[in-house]
Amino acid sequence: MSSVTIKDIAKLAGVSHTTVSRALNDSPLINPETKERIKAIAASMNYTPNYSARSLVLDRSYNLGLFFTTLHTGTSAGFLYEAIKGVNDVIKDGYNLIVRGIDDYKSFHKVNRKNFDGILIMSQSDSDQSFIEYASDKEIPLVVLNRPVEGVQVMNFVPDDQSGAYRLTEYLVQQGHRHIAIIEGKQGFKSTQARREGYCEALHKHGIFVPEAYYVSGNYDLESGHAAMSKLLELPDRPTAVFCCNDDMALGAVKAVTERGLSVPEDISVAGFDDNLFSAFMSPALTTVRRPIEELSRAGAEKLLKFIETKHSEQSLVLFHTELVIRDSVKSI
Amino acid sequence: MSSVTIKDIAKLAGVSHTTVSRALNDSPLINPETKERIKAIAASMNYTPNYSARSLVLDRSYNLGLFFTTLHTGTSAGFLYEAIKGVNDVIKDGYNLIVRGIDDYKSFHKVNRKNFDGILIMSQSDSDQSFIEYASDKEIPLVVLNRPVEGVQVMNFVPDDQSGAYRLTEYLVQQGHRHIAIIEGKQGFKSTQARREGYCEALHKHGIFVPEAYYVSGNYDLESGHAAMSKLLELPDRPTAVFCCNDDMALGAVKAVTERGLSVPEDISVAGFDDNLFSAFMSPALTTVRRPIEELSRAGAEKLLKFIETKHSEQSLVLFHTELVIRDSVKSI
DNA sequence: CATAGAAATGCACACGTTAACAATGCTATT
DNA sequence: AATAGCATTGTTAACGTGTGCATTTCTATG
Numbered sequence: 001m002s003s004v005t006i007k008d009i010a011k012l013a014g015v016s017h018t019t020v021s022r023a024l025n026d027s028p029l030i031n032p033e034t035k036e037r038i039k040a041i042a043a044s045m046n047y048t049p050n051y052s053a054r055s056l057v058l059d060r061s062y063n064l065g066l067f068f069t070t071l072h073t074g075t076s077a078g079f080l081y082e083a084i085k086g087v088n089d090v091i092k093d094g095y096n097l098i099v100r101g102i103d104d105y106k107s108f109h110k111v112n113r114k115n116f117d118g119i120l121i122m123s124q125s126d127s128d129q130s131f132i133e134y135a136s137d138k139e140i141p142l143v144v145l146n147r148p149v150e151g152v153q154v155m156n157f158v159p160d161d162q163s164g165a166y167r168l169t170e171y172l173v174q175q176g177h178r179h180i181a182i183i184e185g186k187q188g189f190k191s192t193q194a195r196r197e198g199y200c201e202a203l204h205k206h207g208i209f210v211p212e213a214y215y216v217s218g219n220y221d222l223e224s225g226h227a228a229m230s231k232l233l234e235l236p237d238r239p240t241a242v243f244c245c246n247d248d249m250a251l252g253a254v255k256a257v258t259e260r261g262l263s264v265p266e267d268i269s270v271a272g273f274d275d276n277l278f279s280a281f282m283s284p285a286l287t288t289v290r291r292p293i294e295e296l297s298r299a300g301a302e303k304l305l306k307f308i309e310t311k312h313s314e315q316s317l318v319l320f321h322t323e324l325v326i327r328d329s330v331k332s333i
Numbered sequence: 334m335s336s337v338t339i340k341d342i343a344k345l346a347g348v349s350h351t352t353v354s355r356a357l358n359d360s361p362l363i364n365p366e367t368k369e370r371i372k373a374i375a376a377s378m379n380y381t382p383n384y385s386a387r388s389l390v391l392d393r394s395y396n397l398g399l400f401f402t403t404l405h406t407g408t409s410a411g412f413l414y415e416a417i418k419g420v421n422d423v424i425k426d427g428y429n430l431i432v433r434g435i436d437d438y439k440s441f442h443k444v445n446r447k448n449f450d451g452i453l454i455m456s457q458s459d460s461d462q463s464f465i466e467y468a469s470d471k472e473i474p475l476v477v478l479n480r481p482v483e484g485v486q487v488m489n490f491v492p493d494d495q496s497g498a499y500r501l502t503e504y505l506v507q508q509g510h511r512h513i514a515i516i517e518g519k520q521g522f523k524s525t526q527a528r529r530e531g532y533c534e535a536l537h538k539h540g541i542f543v544p545e546a547y548y549v550s551g552n553y554d555l556e557s558g559h560a561a562m563s564k565l566l567e568l569p570d571r572p573t574a575v576f577c578c579n580d581d582m583a584l585g586a587v588k589a590v591t592e593r594g595l596s597v598p599e600d601i602s603v604a605g606f607d608d609n610l611f612s613a614f615m616s617p618a619l620t621t622v623r624r625p626i627e628e629l630s631r632a633g634a635e636k637l638l639k640f641i642e643t644k645h646s647e648q649s650l651v652l653f654h655t656e657l658v659i660r661d662s663v664k665s666i
Numbered sequence: 667c668a669t670a671g672a673a674a675t676g677c678a679c680a681c682g683t684t685a686a687c688a689a690t691g692c693t694a695t696t
Numbered sequence: 697a698a699t700a701g702c703a704t705t706g707t708t709a710a711c712g713t714g715t716g717c718a719t720t721t722c723t724a725t726g
Contacts, residue, residue, distance in 0.1 A: 003445070003446065003447065005711095005712055005713085006712070006713070007712080007713095015675075015676085016675070016676050016677080017676095017712090017713085018675075018676060018677080018678095018714080018715080019674085019675060019676075021712095021713065021714060021715090022675090022714090022715095025714085029673080029674065029675080030674070030675085031673080031674060031675090034674085034675090048442055048443075048445045048447070049712085049713080050389070050447045050711085050712050050713075051394075051443070051447065051448055052385050052386075052388035052389040052394065052447060052711085052712080052713095053385075053389050053681090053711070053712035053713045053714090054712080054713055054714080055385035055388075055681095055713095056383070056385040056386050056389055056680095056681050056682065056683090056711090056712080056713075057680070057681050057712085057713050057714050057715085058681090058713080058714070059681080061384075061385065063429065071417065071418050071421055072418070077410040077411045077413070077414035077415075077610060078410045080410070080413065080414050080417065081410035081413050081414065082410075084404065084413065084432060085404050085405070088404055088432075088433060088434065088437055089437075093438060093439050093440065093442070093443060094443075096396065096429075096431045096433075096443075096448075097431060097432060097433060098429045098430060098431055098432075099417060099421075099430060099431075099432045100421060100429075100430060101421065104421055104422075105426060106426050107426065109381055109426070110381075110384070110426060110427075110429075112336070112381045113336070114336065114381075114383050114384065114385060114682095115384055115429075222610060222611060222613075222614045223614075225614075226614060248611070251611055251614050251615070252614045254614075254616055255614040255615070255616055255618070258616040258617075259616075277410060277555060278555060278581070278584055278611065280555075281555045281556075281558075281559060281584050281585045281587075281588040282584070282588070283587055283588055283591040283592075283616060284591075285588070338681095338682055338683085339682070339683070340682080348705075348706085349705070349706050349707080350682090350683085350706095351684080351685080351705075351706065351707080351708095352704085352705060352706075354682095354683065354684060354685090355684090355685095355705090358684085362703080362704065362705085363704075363705085364703080364704060364705090367704085367705090382682085382683080383681085383682050383683070384683095385681085385682080385683095386681070386682035386683040386684090386711090387682080387683055387684080388683090388711095389681090389682080389683075389684095389710095389711050389712065389713090390682085390683050390684050390685085390710070390711050391683085391684070391711090392711080447712095
């Protein structure tokens, strides 16, 4: 039927709707006995509050946004999964989590303070800078994950990709590799740049020169890893190790190796980045860098909620440690 | 600053707020010239409507729910990803998509007609039957994906898992296998049952007896596939082929094979189910059954939107064809 | 006993939007 | 010229909830 309102309850309880509102919100103004009585009646009528009405007067939407740069190419399934899980673990029953790709919005019209109590942006590219600025402009409480953002004052949680890539590359060098290629991430993504820089930094420090042909572009998906590795394998001066900028591409790369009758790591070593759920179960198990996306998402969500409650924020940029995970896909030579 | 309302616009335009409302909603009642003038003013003040107010009076929330049985064990990353992508592709700017695990709700309180214009349930288990009944009871427009649901009148979109499993198993038999084991899905999930039944049906039809030890339980995640295959490999009468009830477990299973120095498919054949994004890139590429989750989600979302618009639904159960995908992980013997 | 003050409840309005109905001015038809 | 009818705009109430202020009742204190 039509839903019951506090006025219906009031009528039945013989009080005003004000008293009902206060009782259900546990106001100290109300006599404990009446309070209990009203709550009982409400339960028996199985009343559920109209959040639209509440939102209107309280100026809160109870909506939280989790936005990705895109839900299409560049965002891996594991990445999405971990982020959603992390955030959903933190938010209580009181909030709705709205998930969307920024590039799915034709206009940002609907994104404003009335509609969102807060926003988490899983930012992967400079391309969403305009969205970040828009949200900041609208004074929506804002947490940006994954990418360090400049120019705008936001709460920022990012994994230290560069030093992760650095340590991984250094590890390859320590295993005796001197011919190390890189399969890069999606063009324009900040993470692509950070990982390449870590890679270059390590090689430069050890005085290793990288020929142009060892830089191969990819876009973070499986196929691009496969295609890139295929190119590398046909090089006259084939590398002994390949750093793939994420695990998806590493899986594709390994495939390219095995389908030529070669093997990892005997004929060529492969390393990845992210430590996806599946990476430990690849054959061979993938050496990679763990990026704590779920923890980072959880921390971001907690911070956002606290900010919404207290309107007070302290720290603005938090770096999350990335960790070298050594498995079996790199050979010592 | 504080946001602008239609009354502010009205004041500036020298008309009543009703006229503004009508103008912005393209009512034919309004003189085209005033309409344009008002729209211009609204844009210049960069007005954005308060959806809470609109929701209150129109009795629509502009929220759509996409609910999973759980976001924890049993839901693979690829599954979540495809579903979200499919639905988000369909819904327009006008709707918010709220993603959540049903088991994350302490109480269903917030789930009601006022808060959700419609709900998609990606149902994986009988355990969410109570949620489905709850939503149906509240008369929320409801689409159930992935699992055929009984007892409740809903719009239902499900992949034909059983016949997929049947065809896959029959294929294994055609390749000469007579010792075929199964690594099962999560206990209590409907898909687990359907796939087992397809498997049994095929073997029974070909008069093949399955020893008790060939039924090994799993829970759809990588580790369980690994553990289950480890058990099978230690059997005195080792199977020649193993049907893993999803691709994640197949990956784990392959791992168990290779880390014993054996190889797929030379020493043992492995098949999966789902056709995850990564399956084509495994080594060897996985023979599996494609389950069109993204298409199915898209179809479900379209149906839901149409129902919300027209309040009219025709067909109630739609079966989606599953397709055998033959790759390299099964040997002919 | 008078009264100050606390405890409990109600009245009335606000939030921003839509829509039924009323009102106004104008045109065309008789 | 009177009037019916159309085009356009305004008046007012409604959606369900929360809250400042007024009101009532009761208790304790001098």
